[in-house]
Amino acid sequence: MTPAGEELGRPHPNTMQCSDCGHVWFEGERRHDYVDAVGVVTIEDGADAVCALCRQKRGRGHKPEDDEGGYFTHW
Numbered sequence: 001m002t003p004a005g006e007e008l009g010r011p012h013p014n015t016m017q018c019s020d021c022g023h024v025w026f027e028g029e030r031r032h033d034y035v036d037a038v039g040v041v042t043i044e045d046g047a048d049a050v051c052a053l054c055r056q057k058r059g060r061g062h063k064p065e066d067d068e069g070g071y072f073t074h075w
């Protein structure tokens with residue numbers, strides 16, 4: 001599923017504050033992942049550790065694979 005932070009030489013995302021809302025993970029709480037600007041889990045340098053909620057928010061309205069399929073988001 002998600003690349004483990006340890007393998008990348010950086011802290012596990014669960015040990016990081018959520019970059020978007022400041023959520024602090026603890027046992028039983030929503031997980032954190034390193035994601036890019038549109039909420040896709042990534043191992044790239046500069047990725048932000050964000051909680052599951054913020055990851056969904058980042059992904060909302062950004063569905064490049066659907067752009068040609070008549071999927072529209074209204075703002």
Ligand SMILES: [Zn+2]
Binds near residue numbers: 018023051054055
């Ligand atoms: Zn968050």
